[in-house]
Amino acid sequence: MQSFRWLAVLLALAICGCTTSPPVTDTGEERSKEERWAMQQLANQRLSEWRIKGKIGLNAGKKGGSATLRWTYRDAIQNIQMYGPFGNGRVIIDAEPGLAVLKDSEGRIIEGETAQEVLFERLGWHVPFDELIMWSRGLPNEGATDIEIDEAGLLKRLRQGIWEVEYLEYSSTDSFLLPKRLEIVSLPGKLETYDDDGNYLGDQLRLVVIVKRWQDMVEG
Numbered sequence: 001m002q003s004f005r006w007l008a009v010l011l012a013l014a015i016c017g018c019t020t021s022p023p024v025t026d027t028g029e030e031r032s033k034e035e036r037w038a039m040q041q042l043a044n045q046r047l048s049e050w051r052i053k054g055k056i057g058l059n060a061g062k063k064g065g066s067a068t069l070r071w072t073y074r075d076a077i078q079n080i081q082m083y084g085p086f087g088n089g090r091v092i093i094d095a096e097p098g099l100a101v102l103k104d105s106e107g108r109i110i111e112g113e114t115a116q117e118v119l120f121e122r123l124g125w126h127v128p129f130d131e132l133i134m135w136s137r138g139l140p141n142e143g144a145t146d147i148e149i150d151e152a153g154l155l156k157r158l159r160q161g162i163w164e165v166e167y168l169e170y171s172s173t174d175s176f177l178l179p180k181r182l183e184i185v186s187l188p189g190k191l192e193t194y195d196d197d198g199n200y201l202g203d204q205l206r207l208v209v210i211v212k213r214w215q216d217m218v219e220g
Contacts, residue, residue: 036153040177044137047176049074051215052136056082057208058125060193061201069209073133080115080129093118095129126191127207128163128184135165136211138179155179162190173214183208 031039052071058064070081080093089105095115102110102118112118115129134141138155146159154177157166169181184207193201 031153033149033151033153037149037155038153040153040155041139044139044176044178047137047178052211053213053215054209054211056127057210058205060205063201078115078129078133091119091122093129124194126186126205131160131163132209135160135182135184136179136209138167138170138177159187162187171211171214176214178214179211181208181210 050073052069054069054071055066056069057066066084068083070079070083072079076097078093078095080095082091084090091102091104093100093102093115095101098113100112100115100118102108102112102115102122104122108122110118110121112121116127119129120126131141140147140155140158141160144158144160146157148156148158150156154170155167157164159165164185164187166183166185167179167181168183169179170177171180172178186203186205189203191205192203193205
């Protein structure tokens with residue numbers, strides 16, 4: 001059995017009380033939360049390139065652990081570095097649309113179509129990195145449902161496929177309000193998780209991602 005069969009949901013970014021006073025219209029009227037939400041989406045869609053430093057916490061049943069995360073995204077190319085994921089040293093994933101290559105500290109190389117696929121092959125985690133490209137910026141992917149926004153116009157929670165995402169805290173980074181902490185949980189009955197010895201851990205995986213630092217690489 002592969003190491004921890006967890007169905008992972010990367011990274012926990014959320015909603016802190018670091019928003020400023022509600023924006024107003026040109027006429028001096030306070031904007032509705034729907035208007036603020038529209039403005040927030042337009043602003044964060046501009047963040048098309050970034051470097052993230054943070055931490056991922058994962059648990060299934062009574063088992064859990066964490067890893068340090070370094071994630072760079074530019075022009076649909078991802079470089080994902082995870083350090084100390086459950087005692088497995090370092091894992092590096094280079095991914096582009098249709099191809100992902102994982103290399104670990106023991107010299108093993110695994111190829112697949114997505115970062116999620118090769119990480120699961122190596123560590124038994126299902127971490128939806130492709131979806132996180134939007135989620136990590138506080139934006140829903142196409143097809144997301146049950147979208148909730150707060151009074152400040154920030155994304156509060158959504159459902160996407162087998163995942164539920166909740167935003168727990170936001171922080172201000174340059175001209176952006178970005179998730180700092182979010183929680184991703186697989187829907188009950190959609191995934192089964194096992195440990196290295198094949199022991200069943202349950203049908204739900206919980207992932208929390210904490211972003212300690214955003215580095216905006218947007219030009220212009």
